[in-house]
Amino acid sequence: MPHEAISVFDMFKIGVGPSSSHTLGPWRAAQSFINKLENNSRLHSVISLTVLLYGSLAKTGKGHGTDIAIQLGLCGEDPETFAVEDINKRINDIALSKKISLGGIKNISFDPYTDIVFLMQESLPYHPNAVSFLVELHNNEKISETYYSIGGGFVKQEGEQNMNRSAVALPFPVNTASDLLHWCMKTGLSIHEVVLENENAWQPEKETKDRVMRIFHTMRDCIYKGCHEGGILPGGLFVKRRASALNKKLLGNKTYTGFNSWKNCIQEGGNGFKYTLDWVSCFALAVNEQNASFGRVVTAPTNGAAGVIPAVLMYYIVFGDGNSEDAIINFLLTASEIGSIFKKGATISAAMGGCQAEIGVSSAMAAGALTEAMGGTQKQSLMAAEIAMEHHLGLTCDPIAGLVQVPCIERNTMGAIKAITASQLALQSTPDFAKVSLDAVIKTMWDTAVDMNHKYKETAEGGLAINIPLGLSEC
Template sequence: MEGRWRRHWYSIGGGFVRKEGEEPQAESAVQLPFPIDTNNDLLHWCRKTGMSISEVVMENEAAWRPEAETRAGVLKIWETMRECIYRGCHAEGMLPGGLNVKRRAAALNHKLIAGRRYADFEGWVKAIREGGNGFKYTLDWVSCFALAVNEENASFGRVVTAPTNGAAGVIPAVLLYYVIFCDGFSDEKVLQYILTGSEIGSIFKKGATISAAMGGCQAEIGVSSAMAAAALTECVGGSQRQAMMAAEIAMEHHLGLTCDPIGGLVQIPCIERNTMGAIKAITASQLALQSTPDFAKVSLDAVISTMWNTAQDMNSKYKETSDGGLAVQIPLGLKEC
C-alpha cells in the first residue's frame, strides 16, 4: 500500500515544483493593462499613469482575479510570514542535519524582550516597541527576525518562498521592521510592501535568475534584498524612481555573492546571510531616500544584466554545489558560535 500512495515531485527552481510526469501548463493568454518585463517598462507605466509601483501591480493582478482576492491572498502571505517569525523567535534546540547548529533567534528574542510579558503576536509587537528604537536595539531585532525565519526553514517549518526558501528571511524581516519601528502596522501598508517587492522580484526573474543553482547567492539573497529595499522605500514615501534606485543599490552590493552551503544544508552561511541581506535592504532604502535618482550612474536594468552576466561567468562550484568556498574549508560537525 505504501507504494500505491507514493508520489514524486521535483524542484524546478525559484520555489516551483512539478509532479513526475506532469507536463508544464501553457501560460494563460491574459492581456495585462501594463505589461512589464524590465525596469524601464515599469518606469514607463509609472510615469505615464502617475501610479505607484504597487498600484501598477494591483491593476495587473486584476487581469487574473478580482481585487478582493488579490488583497486576501497577499494578506494571507503576510499572516504566514508573521506566524513564521513568531514561531522561530520562540523555538529552541539544534537544527537537524548533523552540523550541530544551535538555534539563536529564541535566545536573542528573550534577551531583547527583557522580561516584558506578552501572550500573542500583537502583544509581542507592543513589547518590542516598549524597548524603544535605538540603533543597536533595532538592528538586533532585524537580525532576530531574519534568523527566526531561516531557522524555521532549516528545520522544515512553514515559510514563504520569497523569492526562495534560502532567502526567505529578508523580506519578512524588513517588513516587520517597518511594521514595528516605522508605524506600518496596517493592511494597506503591508499590501503596498508585498506588491512592490513582488514586481521587483519578477523583473529579476525575467531578466536574470532567482536560483542560486544558476547564479550563486547573488540570485537569492541579492534579489530578496533588492525586493525588500524597493518595497520599504515606497512604503515610507519614496518616489517610484527612488524605490527602483534602492533595489539597484541593494543588488549592486551583492554582485558576485557565491552559494557554498556547508554540507549542502541551507544553514551555514545561509541563515546569517539573511540578516545581512535585510540590513543591506534598509541601508539601500535610506541611501535612495537621501539621493536624487537623476544623478544615479547605474540603473536597475543595468545591474540585473550585470548580475546575469556574472552568474554565467561564475564557476559552478560556487553555485549551490557545495564543491567550493566555505563548504570545502569547514569540517562537517563543527559547531557554529
C-alpha cells in the same frame, strides 16, 4: 516584445522549508506527475516507480530534503497545507513499510533508499535542478517524464510550453524596470498600484488583497514561532538556534500573550540603532531557522532567502508606520514586482546564479518595497533595489553539507540590513544622477552568474562547504 505575466502569488508561495528549488519545486513536480497519471487514467495501472535526481538536486538533495519532498508529493500531499509536524512520521512509515500510496489512492512497493537515485555526476543541459520519474504499468508500458525546478518553487516540465499564465493580457505588461517606470510615469500610479491593476487580470481585487494578507500572516507566524523555539537545527551540523535566545535577551522579563502583545513589548524598548539592528537580525534568524527545520515559510522569492523580506517588513511594522493592512499589502505588491523583473531578466535560482540570485534578489525586493512605503518616488524605489543588488553581485552559494544553514541563515540578516541601508541611501538621493540603473545591474547579475564557477552554485563543492569541518561550524 512578448511579456511574461508573473503574479505576486508566483513570487510569494506558501510552502515547507528548507529550499524552494530543492524542496518545494521537487514536491510540486511529483504532485504534477501524479496528477497527470491520474488525469490520463494511468495511476491505477502503475506497478513500479523510480525517481532520478540530477545535478544540484542530487549533490545537495539530502541536505535540502529533496527525497522527502518528492515522497510527499507522490503521496498527493500539498506543501501549502500538509502538517509539517507529521513529515517525519510519514517518511518513516514509507521507509519501514517499503510502500507508498501514489496520490493517496494507489499503493505500490517503493523503497526510498533504492528507488530514489542520486546521480551525482550527471546533469541535464536545460537546468541543474532536474528530476525524472520513471514508471512501469501493468501492460508493460513505460513512462518517463522530466521536470526542472528553476528556482523559487517554479517548475517546468521538459517540452512544456509557457502558455498558461503568460497568455494572460495584462493592462501594464512589464519585462524590465524601464517598462515598470514607463507605466508609472505614464499613469501616475505607484508601483504597488500598477501591480494591483495587473492582478485584476487573474482575480478580483478583494481576493488579491485577501491572499496577500494570507501570505503576510504566514510570514508573521513564522517569525513569531521562530522567536520562541530553541534547540539544535536538524541535519548533523549541530547549529544552535539563536533567534529565541536573542528574543529573550532583548525583552528581558517582559510578559506577553500572542503576536500583538509581543510586538507591543518590542516597541516599548524604543528605536535605538543597536536595539533596532538586533531585532531586524532576530526576525531574519527566526524565519530561516524555521526554514531549516522543515517549517512553514513563504518563498520570498526563495526559501533560502525567505527571511529578508519578512524581517524588513517587520521593521517597517514595528519601528515605522507599517502596522495596517493597506501598508502591508502595498509593501508586498511592490516587492513582488521587483522580484519578477529579476526572474525575467536573470534568475532567482542559486543553482543557476549563486546566492546573488537569492539573498541579492530578496534584498533588492525588500529595499524597493521599503523605499516606496517610506514615501519614496518610483525612481527612488528602483534605485534602492539597484543599490541592494549591486552590493550582492558575485555572492556565491556554498552551503556546508548541502544544508540551508551555514552561511544561509546569517546571510538573511545581512540581506535585510543591506535592504534598509539601500532604502535610506535612495531616499536621500536624486535618482536622475545615478550612474547604474536597475536593468543594468540585473544584466550584470546574469553575466556574473554565467561566468561563475559551477562549484559555487549550490553544489556544496567549493568555498565554505569544503573549508569548514563538519560539526564545528557556527555552534
